[in-house]
Amino acid sequence: MSEQETKPAFPAAKPLPSLPEPEKPQRSGARKWIIFLVIALIVGAAVWKIRKNTQEQSFQGQRMSAMGDRPMPVQTVHVQQKTMPIYLTALGTVTAYNTVTVKxxxxxxxxxxxxxxxxxxxxxxLLAEIDPAPYQAALAQAQGQLARDQAQHVNDQAQANRYSALLEAGVVSRENAQAQQALAGQSGGAIQADQAAIQAAKVNLNYTKITxxxxxxxxxxxxxxxxxxxxxxxxxLLVVTQLEPIAVIFTLPEDHLPEVLDLTRQGRKLVVEAYDRSGATHLATGSVLTVDNQIDTTTGTVKVKAVFDNKDGALFPNQFVNVRLVLQQRPNSIVIPSAALLSGSEGNYVYMVKPGDPPAELQAANPPAQQRAGRKGDANTGTATNQNQPHFYVVAQPVKVDLTEGSQVILSGGVKPGDTIVVDGQEKLRSGSRVIPRQSANPNGPRAVNPNREDTGVVSDSQNGDRQQGKQDRTGGQQP
Structure with a gap:
């Protein structure tokens, strides 16, 4: 094999230089200490807050516990027995009994x-005067015309009489005699016209004085x-408005129309009382004059017109008033202010004030603060109960509501006339709580507080509000 065959086809690859290893970040020691301090501060603040709240709750609990044995000042009234009016309420507008535009x-x-x-x-x-000169002249002219026509009539009548005599003698024709009679009649008619003109002139002259x-x-x-x-x-020229008497027009729902009509058919005089816009101030007392002859189909109401003497001028045209239509008077009603009525899980009740110390069973349910706190008096207030003062306590007395009329409630049971009940300050009371009864500032019901006193005054004035039936929904105080 030749040397050329043993050579590699590609030169050997050179190894790549290795990358430098990344440096590991080092956590700063100062940063660790900062995080630790922040966490420690948060935990410390939370612990301090919890301890502070616990101390405050303990302090408030001890204070309320100590105050629980102290007599609480309350506003009271006597249960009344009186004649209560049962009425319908409506909104009305005062209208003038008569209004005349004088022209x-x-x-x-x-x-x-x-x-x-x-x-x-x-x-x-006399209200005003128009210049009478033109009408005085017209009257004088009519009187002059009358005098002239009267003279003419005398002449015409004499001529007619002569022609009548000549006609009988056959000297003149019948036609001539009749013509003279006609002239006399015309002049007589002119006199009547002149007299009417004089009367008209006098009327116009009288109209110059406007009354x-x-x-x-x-x-x-x-x-x-x-x-x-x-x-x-x-x-x-002027507008004259009749204010005595004066009228009030108000509307009633058509559902009450049969009841009102039945009373009017019996010949009963339905009393209507007018109050101001707020419903607090009584303005006037009147009676129903008439009921409209049709129902307004758009509103389902019927208009009623009442009339008031208005001798004192308390009502004024276009004034807005609250109207109370008295349907009946309920005598010997047991009445309390609505502010005294409370509602609980077992129904309606009132706090009744009784003299002396609470019975043993109520004291067991509400032990004195000295027994609960293990000390005498109240260290927070530095006061103690004055043993020389008369003692009073309250009990939650269930009552039955018959009817609510405005700010007063008619009861059918639970209390009797003369009983003393609480009308303000019930929020901190429970059965057996000691109280200091005080005269109520409400002029509609407060009297000098004496639980042993009998007070059964009969009053016929109604109080403020709308007619309601059923139980009072107001809640307040603690459950009895």
Whole structure:
């Protein structure tokens, strides 16, 4: 084999130079310490927060435990027995009983306005004056025409009488005599026309003095003196509004219409009370005047018109009022303020105030703070119960709700007239809690607190709110 055959076809590959190994990163020792310190701070802050919350809860628990034995000040009222009105509530608008736009009935210059804006006027009182000169002249002209026609009639009648005599003597023809009678009749008719013209002139002259057609209050003046006014003017001179009496128009749902109509057919006078926009202030008392003759199909309501004397001017046209239509008066009702009624898992109840210390079973359920804390008094407050003061406590008394009328509730059982109940401060109470009863600031029900006192005043005034039936949904205080 030749030398050329033994040579390799390709030269041998040279080995590649090896790459340098990457350097291993080295963690800094300072960085480790920073991470460790951050974790330590977080853990320490969490532990401190937990301990602080535990201490605060313990402090609050001890304080509330100590306060649990202290008498709590509460607002109280007496349960009342009185006549309660049962009513429907509605929204109404005050409307004037009569509104008249006073216009001039004759043309002319407005000489004078004899009343002030806002002045009360009586029917027939002079309001304004139109220049009477043209109408005085027209009256004089009509009177002159009457005098002329009367003289002419006298002459014509005399001629007719002479022709009648000549006709009987056969001197004149019948046609001539009849013609003279006709002339006398024409002049007589002219006299009647003149008398009517005089009457019309007097009426127009009287129209120059504009008087009030009703009793009422004068509104803002529409025309100033000196302007020419016409009988065809649309705005008029003044607007007189009758405010005594005054009307209120309100709507009732058609579901209540049969009940209202039945009462009106019986001849009963349905009392209507008007309150202000907030429903807190009583404005006036009136009665139903009429019920509209049809139901509004778009709203399902019917309009009712009530009338009020409004002697004190409490109602004003276009005023918005809350209306209460009294359907009946329920006598001898047991009534409490709605603020006193609470609702729990076992139903409605009130906190009743009783004199003395709570019974043993209630004291066992609510041990004094000294027994719970193992010390006397309250170190946090530095106070102790005054043993010389009268002692009172409360019990949760279940009640039966008959009807809710606004801010008052009619009960059918559970309490009796004269019982003292809590109306404010129930949130911290439970059966057996000691209390310091105080007179309520609510003028609708508070009285001097004395649980042994009997108080059964009869009142007929209704309180504020809407008619509701069923249980009170208000909750408050602890479960009895």
């Amino acid at each position: 001039s009935r004759v043309d002319g210059q407005l000489n004078r306005v004899n009343v002030r804006e806002g002045q009360r006027v009586r029917q027939g009182e 009030s057609p009703i009793n009422g209050v004068v509104g803002l003046r529409q025309v100033d003196p000196g302007n020419i006014v016409h009988a065809s003017d649309t705005n008029g």
